[in-house]
Amino acid sequence: MATLFGSGIKRREDPRLITGKATYTDDVKLPGLLYAAMLRSTYAHAKLNQVDVAKARKAAGVVAVYTGADVKDKLNTVPCAWNVPNCDLKVPPHPVLAVDKVRYVGDGIAMVVAESRAAARDALDLIDVDYDALDAVVDPEKAAAKGAPELHKEVPGNIAFTWKVAGGDTGKAFAEAAVRVEQRIVHNRLLPTAMEPRATCASYNAGTGQLTCWITSQNPHIHRFLLSVMTKLPEHRIRVIAPEVGGGFGSKIPGYPDEALVSFASMELGRPVKWTEDRSENYKVTIHGRDHVEYVELCGTKDGTITGLRTRVYAGLGGYASTAAPGIPTILHGLMYSGPYTIPNIEGTIYGVYTTTTPVDAYRGAGRPEATFLLERMIDLYARQIGMDPVDVRRKNLIPKDKFPYTVATGITYDSGNYQGALDKALQLIDYKKVRAEQAKARKEKRYLGIGVTTYCEICGLGPSQVAGAVGFGGGLYDSAIVRVYPTGVVRAYIGGKPHGQGEETTFAQIVADEFGIPVENVEVVAGDTEATPQGWGTYGSRTTAVCGSAVKVAAQRVKEKAKKIAAHLLEASEADLEWKEGKFVVKGSPDKGKSFGDLALMANVAWNMPPGVEPGLEATAFFDPSNFVYPFGTHICTVEVDVETGEVKILRYVAVDDCGPQINPMIVEGQVHGGVIQGLGEALQEMAVYDEDGQLLTGTMMDYAVPKASQMPKVETAHTVTPSPVNPLGVKGVGETGTIASVPTLVNAVCDALAPLGVTHIDKPLTPARVWAAIQQAKGGTP
Amino acid sequence: MKRTITLTVNGAPRSVEVEPRALLALVLRDQLDLTGTHIGCDTSQCGACTVHIDGRAVKSCTMLAVQAEGHAVTTIEGLAAKDRLHPLQQAFWDKHGLQCGFCTPGMIMTAADLLAHNPKPSEAEIRHALEGNLCRCTGYQNIVAAVQLAAGAR
Amino acid sequence: MIPTSFEYVRAKNLSDALKAMGKNTKVIAGGHSLLPLLRFRLAQPDMLIDIGQLRELKGIKRSGGGLKIGAATTYRELLESKELKALYPLIAEVTEHIGDLQVRNAGTIGGGLAHADPAADMPPVMLVLDATFVLQSKTGKRSVPARKFFKGPFTTALKPNELLTEIQLPALPKGVGTAYASFEQAASGYALAGAVALIAIAKGLITRADLAFTGLGDAPFLAPAAAKLVATTGDASLIDQVAQAAVAGVEANDDVHAPAAYRLHLGRVAARRALTQALAQAQRPG
Incomplete structure (x- = not known):
């Protein structure tokens, strides 16, 4: 039987999504439903003197209004769940509604609960807030400077942590190096913009003491835990359902005040309550991404051997430490400074800094795009300085394919790789020599063609739980599956992950169907309901296939082992005499004597004739904890032409060669690459969240924040190499984030390469025409 | 003041009591239980709320329900005959033109308008026509391929 | 994003609509300018008067050598008009840039012009074509040249009780070329800087040259510098000089999307490109 693994099935x-029949959180309707609306701070930083809700409470349709003072003794503060050790991390209290101070525009001040969406919204206008404005500080580097306005009395100087990574002797490497390059790099703040805004619908049953909460969540079990902490309700009395979830990109990982408030309101009022963000509210209160200011130095020999890398990074955290925030610019960033290269000496100092802005947390790639970007940018600067082709510099420093597992200077060990293989394939696809020749010709005609190359590897498939504990992550990073076989031979897999676009309902069914030799239609995958699924840790960090998929595989294997016992008993043969053939256990040598998976499903479930000591039923649970992270890799190359008169960048070709190990469903893998690359190109070309000096978000709607449109983006040419990972039974690596990790430096390197003849060395992203034009003018003027 | 309006929704006459300020998108979702029409922004950019009014694609979050009185509204739920898929729905499925699916109903409704008036659009025309529909998952490539497939199937 | 409460009346005819207009009323047609304002509660009218369905405000009619366009004609209807495309290809070209497919299906030309977004695409077209706007109130009707209509950001010559009912386009001279060149703000699609040019030639010499900008300042404006092209053949260096002079001294908008200096630069580039293209079109035989 042909395997489903490797097949691009639909x-x-x-079907439910294309017909409008899917149920997203805001689609949930319950009898007696109330609607909540949140009053948000209009100041970035202010003392809260008085919140007068008297008029709002009396308004038509209003059922209740709650302020910070009303809930502060009833709800706990919002927890931060990644307490990175050895960095003096300071996590000040984050009240679910502001009590005496607001710390960003959007900080919650009051919640109105009313009979309709409109009544809730109307009542917000009736609340009077008396603020004393304080100075805002929106730039992490400025917030870390002496004399900056302080957000939290518990955090002098706004420094949440100072985290260091070091390997080798970087001081010596720089002292002895023949060549050094340095660059200040700013990572633009981004708005994740899952197309579905966040929502919560909470229903508390006072009779049973059970809270059911529909949440737009990438990780319902984590939300159950965080809700339990905030509401003080024991975890076993909370059921979190993440129904259809319309994208996340990290923004639906964290615990937010909103779900706790809505749950609290349902508990207080005895009626279900729903709250749904508007997009402009989403842009103010749902986490942002990136926001680094980095000082980076790289050193090496004159012939292209990189000998050291040093960074000083100011990572903006926003007004409070969001759920995973401390781990992003540290563990997921600093540890990846070696990239796919053998850099012997690495040193990084990362300051996590509170600023009067929306909290910053994991956004597609989370820390790794920033690491890859700084490294790939520095390599291009270095290559230019020593007059070497940037591809040759990369090739010279790539970890050789026979050196895996390979431990880099930051101390982590890469599982497997063939970096040269991916590089060669990408060079071949783009026809590198030819495009370099075209570039040379174009330059003579005063046309500005550029070629950008990124060779990357990234850490994902998060990850061994022991490591999670060691790095302060407030949970495990295994994942889970129950594979349950019904009497008629159909199967359900209940999983701990929560796919929200990545297609694991399909790919995991492929795994199970292969294992049992049954049609894929006979397998269903169930996710997102904590009442039905085993403890899991959610979908993020390109972990679901590698970790949760492996749990599915292991659970299915266990089911099959039990089925084999039953088959042996029924066939009056020993297990050793059986073999699995064409979806049947057959007795070796007598292929007509066999039991199909369907036969065994029935016999196990009716239990009329079980082997001695074997329990009835046919299901198994697996908790899979990987032995290491996985490290996908690849090479992306893009060619651009820059109109130097206007600063406009035109992408001519974009080639992505990625290696995520064996692909369960190549169609889905390709879709992940397309989406990731375009999202990265958005970051590289046009997306930027901007605050003014008073902390007002100037890009607070889709009129001003440039999410890529179909007409603005190129086609992506994809290809892959296949290097299995030894750390899970499927051999798979992640592919959800490779696009955003690789595409950003690829594009920026291409534009800087195009403008090299004009003396442009670096432009901070996004490379809007305005910025590219300004860089050209600056280079022409001869100013640095 | 609330008033009762009558409109045709997916081929059937419907009466619904609305405030004049009620957005068509919310009336479809909250009062007519047609939750396939989504709301993804508040400035008329994202297009997740796209429905057809008298056969033309419009953004139902930028339209008051009272404006639709007397008109024919088609939502994603009513695009195809019962238990069948519209060629665009089929093509989005065949070409992996969706991931999280939130933008998909609006995307399909806009593409349906395009193909109804330009049966053989070029790739550039497709991308231009979809400017008012944002997708954060797919990078658009397979959406364009799906529209091309549906155009070819006509 | 729910508007404040208001009453709503669907006008049966124009005279009804004009009578209903009063203190704190707003007129709605396609709604694409108004609805976002309502949703953000930046506009809080007591009553909306819906003129979107009024037949008398719709349609494109021949008038002399020109056209009369009803204010409630949608962008889609403009694009579908063969007459419009034949007489004013510029309008068809610019309309394709407005909003997106759905917005063009619902949005109306009059609504967009009366909204007077300083970065909108259509107002500079009206300046260059020297359109006349018919403004009506319950007490009467007056005609205002487009060139005197746009006063500032979202501000026009319309009085509170007046409605823009018709756009009148005069006949274009023979041997005319028109063009629009613009640079879009990536998110909204509005112009960071856009230039519309019209050039007419007779016997090889330019007889009329008009140039207007959008996106640069508080309101769209005509550039007098274009007149320098008249009675010349319009060579490239002169066009560039005109483009440069056209934006010289303009106090350009400066925002998160583009600093003033860049906007001015784009304005110059757009002007040069539009003039060059318009000239080439004018020179085309036939």
């Missing part, structure tokens, strides 16, 4: 998620 997704089983799609």
Whole structure:
């Protein structure tokens, strides 16, 4: 029987999605439903003197209004769940509604609960807030400077942590180096913009003491835990359902005040309560991404051997430490400074800094795009300085394919790789020599063609739980599956992950169907309901296939082992005499004597004739904890032409060669690459969240924040190499984030390469025409 | 003041009591239980709320329900005959033109308008026509491929 | 994003609509300018008067050598008009840039012009074509040249009780070329800087040259510098000089999307490109 593994079958998620029959959180309707609306701070930083809700409470349709003072003794503060050790991390209290101070525009001040969406919204206008404005500080580097306005009395100087990574002897490397390059790099703040805004619908049953909460969540079990902490309700009395979730990109990982407030309101009022963000509210209160200011130095020999890398990074955290925030610019960033290269000496100092802005947390790639970007940018600067082709510099420093597992200077060990293989394939696809020749010709005609190359590897498939504990992550990083076989031979897999676009309902069904030799239609994958699924840790960090998929595989294997016992008993043969053939256990040598998976499903479930000591039923649970992270890798190359008169960048070709190990469903893998690359190109070309000096978000709607449109983006040419990972039974690596990790430096390197003849060395992203033009003018003027 | 309006929704006459300020998108979702029409922004950019009014794609979050009185509204739920898929729905499925699916109903409704008036659009025309529909998952490539496939199937 | 409460009346005819207009009323047609304002509660009218369905405000009619366009004609209807495309290809070209497919299906030309967004695409077209706007109130009707209509950001010559009912386009001279060149703000699609040019030639010499900008300042404006092209053949260096002179001294908008200096630069580039293209079109035989 042909295997389903490796087959680009169509997704089983799609029929409900293309017909409008899917249920997202805001689609949930319950009898007696109330609607909540949140009053948000209009100041970035202010003392809160008085919040007068008297008029709002009396308004038509209003059922209740709550302020910070009303809830502060009833709800706990919002927890931060990644307490990175050895960095003096300071996590000040984050009240679910502000009590005496607001710390960003959007900080919650009051919640109105009313009979309709409109009544809730109307009542917000009736609340009077008396503020005393304080100075705002929106730039992490400025917030870390002496004399900056302080957000939290518990955090002098706004420094949440100072985290260091070091390997080798970087001081010596720089002292002895023949060549050094340095660059200040700013990572633009980004708005994740999952197309579905966040929402929560909470229903508390006072009779049973059970809270059911529908949440737009990438990780319902984590939300159950965080809700339990905030509401003080024991975890076993909370059921979190993440129904259809319309994208996340990290923004639906954290615990937010909103779900606790809505749950609290349902508990207080005895009626279900729903709250749904507007987009402009989403842009103010749902986490942002990136926001680094980095000082980076790289050193090496004159012939292209990189000998050291040193960074000083100011990572903006926003007004409070969001759920995973401390781990992003540290563990997921600093540890990746070696990239795919053998850099012997690495040193980084990362300051996490509170600023009067929306909290910053994991956004697609989370820390790794920033690491890859700084490294790939520095390599291009270095290559230019020593007059070497940037591809040759990369090739010279790549970890050789026979050196895996390979431990880099930051101390982590890469599982497997063939970096040269991916590089060669990408060079071949783009026809590197030819495009370099075209570039040379174009330059003579005063046309500005550029070629950008990124060779990357990234850490994902998060990850061994022991490591999670060691780095302060407030949970495990295994994942789980129950594989349950019904009497008629159909199967359900209940998983701990929560796919929200990545297609695991299909790919995991492929795994199970392969294992049992049954049609994929006979397998269903269930996710997102904590009442049905085993403890899991969610979908993020390109972990679901590698970790949760492996749990599915292991659970299915266990089911099959039990089925084999039953088959042996029924066939009056020993297990050793059986073999699995064409979806049947057959007795070796007598292929007509066999039991199909369907036969065994029935016999196990009716239990009329079980082997001695074997329990009835046919299901198994697996908790899979990987032995290491996985490290996908690849090479992206893009060619651009820059109109130097206007600063406009035109992408001519974009080639992505990625290696995520064996692909369960190549169609889905390709879709992940497309989406990731375009999202990265958005970051590289046009997306930027901007605050003014008073902390007002100037890009607070889709009129001003440039999410890529179909007409603005190129086609992506994809290809892959296949290097299995030894750390999980499927051999798979992640592919959800490779696009955003690789595409950003690829594009920026291409534009800087195009403008090299004009003397442009670096432009901070996004490379809007305005910025590219300004860089050209600056280079022409001869100013640095 | 609330008033009762009558409109045709997916081929059937419907009466619904609305405030004049009620957005068509919310009336479809909250009062007519047609939750396939989504709301993804508040400035008329994202297009997740796209429906057809008298056969033309419009953004139902930028339209008051009272403006639709007397008109024919088609939502994603009513695009195809019962238990069948519209060629665009089929093509989005075949070409992996969706991931999280939130933008998909609006995307399909806009593409349906495009193909109804330009049966053989070029790739550039497709991308231009979809400017008012944002997708954060797919990078648009397979959406364009799906529209091309549906155009070819006509 | 729910508007404040208001009453709503669907006008049966124009005279009804004009009578209903009063203190704190707003007129709605396609709604694409108004609805976002309502949703953000930046506009809080007591009553909306819906003129979107009024037949008398719709349609494109021949008038002399020109056209009369009803204010409630949608962008889609403009694009579908063969007459419009034949007589004013510029309008068809610019309309394709407005909003997006759905917005063009619902949005109306009059609504967009009366909204007077300083970065909108259509107002400079009206300046260059020297359109006349018919403004009506319950007490009467007056005609205002487009060139005197746009006063500032979202501010026009319309009085509170007046409605823009018709756009009148005069006949274009023979041997005319028109063009629009613009640079879009990536998120909104509005112009960071855009230039519309019209050039007419007779016997090889330019007889009329008009140039207007959008996106640069508080309101769209005509550039007098274009007149320098008249009675010349319009060579490239002169066009560039005109483009440069056209934006010289303009106090350009400066925001998160583009600093003033860049906007001015784009304005110059757009002007040069539009003039060059318009000239080439004018020179085309036939």
